[in-house]
Amino acid sequence: MTAPFTLTRNPNxxxxxxxxxxPPTLVTRLEPEAVARAVQxxxxxxxxxxxxxxxxxxxxxxxxxxAGTLLALAGDPRIDPFDPVMVDVPGEVVRLGLSTEELERxxxxxxxxxxxxxxxxxxxxxxxxxxxxxxxARFPVTNHEYRVFAAExxxxxxxxxWTFGTYPLELANHPVWTVPAEAxxxxxxxxxxRTGRRFRLPTEAEWEYAAGGGDGREYPWGATFETDxxxxxxHGPLRTSxxxxxxxxxxxxxxxxxAGNVEEYxxxxxxxxxxxxxxxxxxxxxxxxxRVARGGSFTRFGDLARCRRRHGRYGxxxxxxxxRLAETP
Numbered sequence: 058m059t060a061p062f063t064l065t066r067n068p069n070x071x072x073x074x075x076x077x078x079x080p081p082t083l084v085t086r087l088e089p090e091a092v093a094r095a096v097q098x099x100x101x102x103x104x105x106x107x108x109x110x111x112x113x114x115x116x117x118x119x120x121x122x123x124a125g126t127l128l129a130l131a132g133d134p135r136i137d138p139f140d141p142v143m144v145d146v147p148g149e150v151v152r153l154g155l156s157t158e159e160l161e162r163x164x165x166x167x168x169x170x171x172x173x174x175x176x177x178x179x180x181x182x183x184x185x186x187x188x189x190x191x192x193x194a195r196f197p198v199t200n201h202e203y204r205v206f207a208a209e210x211x212x213x214x215x216x217x218x219w220t221f222g223t224y225p226l227e228l229a230n231h232p233v234w235t236v237p238a239e240a241x242x243x244x245x246x247x248x249x250x251r252t253g254r255r256f257r258l259p260t261e262a263e264w265e266y267a268a269g270g271g272d273g274r275e276y277p278w279g280a281t282f283e284t285d286x287x288x289x290x291x292h293g294p295l296r297t298s299x300x301x302x303x304x305x306x307x308x309x310x311x312x313x314x315x316a317g318n319v320e321e322y323x324x325x326x327x328x329x330x331x332x333x334x335x336x337x338x339x340x341x342x343x344x345x346x347x348r349v350a351r352g353g354s355f356t357r358f359g360d361l362a363r364c365r366r367r368h369g370r371y372g373x374x375x376x377x378x379x380x381r382l383a384e385t386p
Contacts, residue, residue, distance in 0.1 A: 064171035095123035125299025155180035196300035214240035241380035259383035269364035270309030287317030316362035319379035
């Protein structure tokens with residue numbers, strides 16, 4: 058479903074709350090009382106049991122969020138800054154991108170939330186590419202992992218989501234945001250040097266293949282947008298969520314959070330696909346050129362959570378930019 062309203066202007070021309078379809082009054086999506094009750098029920102569980110709740114497709118979002126919050130404070134056993142959980146993706150010749158015949162369908166589907174034709178045109182045409190075997194992180198890089206990097210490297214790129222540059226302890230297992238693409242590259246280089254492994258950002262093609270499985274599906278879970286499968290602005294908590302807290306949205310390869318939560322930089326600068334033309338949309342006119350991001354976020358609608366959607370960082374607070382790692386075997 059899309060939002061029960063229509064944006065009559067490009068969302069980049071609106072204030073952040075208007076672009077998100079939010080009223081000027083208080084909005085509470087994650088009921089504090091429900092989360093508090095869940096904390097009371099779960100607080101005696103072991104970390105491994107909390108992981109089971111967090112990743113349960115049948116648990117309510119308040120239960121999953123509460124389990125994730127307890128894990129953030131107690132130490133999430135899934136998060137090791139020096140040994141991130143990686144998923145093997147076999148090499149293949151795959152068809153990616155959007156066929157020109159599908160362009161108008163997608164534009165009309167998402168026009169009510171301000172999507173314009175130029176944004177979707179960047180996904181065309183379809184093209185074939187041979188991908189070698191690679192590995193991709195199951196989760197985007199978290200605040201905890203980025204804190205270790207920042208402490209060891211002395212990086213000047215502190216996330217703007219860290220108020221006054223201070224580490225948000227209670228969000229340790231949430232994805233880090235917002236950082237520039239250069240910080241993501243620096244993180245991968247630091248971890249490679251620290252571990253002797255070959256970490257990097259995924260290419261656009263690798264990211265899209267890992268998200269959709271190469272069968273042309275719209276979303277990691279299938280053909281239809283479903284609001285309970287991803288942390289997007291439609292029905293999400295309007296904040297980041299612990300990684301892996303939307304297990305029903307897992308990709309065919311078993312990769313989490315490839316739709317919603319935070320947008321993810323890839324290795325590529327924007328360029329047209331083979332056989333396509335440069336699309337000089339408002340993002341390119343604003344930036345002159347930009348690093349591609351994928352996957353949508355908690356501040357954006359489901360159109361950005363599509364596996365094929367190409368995006369980038371615009372100079373607005375609602376652009377929640379994070380990243381995940383890839384690895385060359």
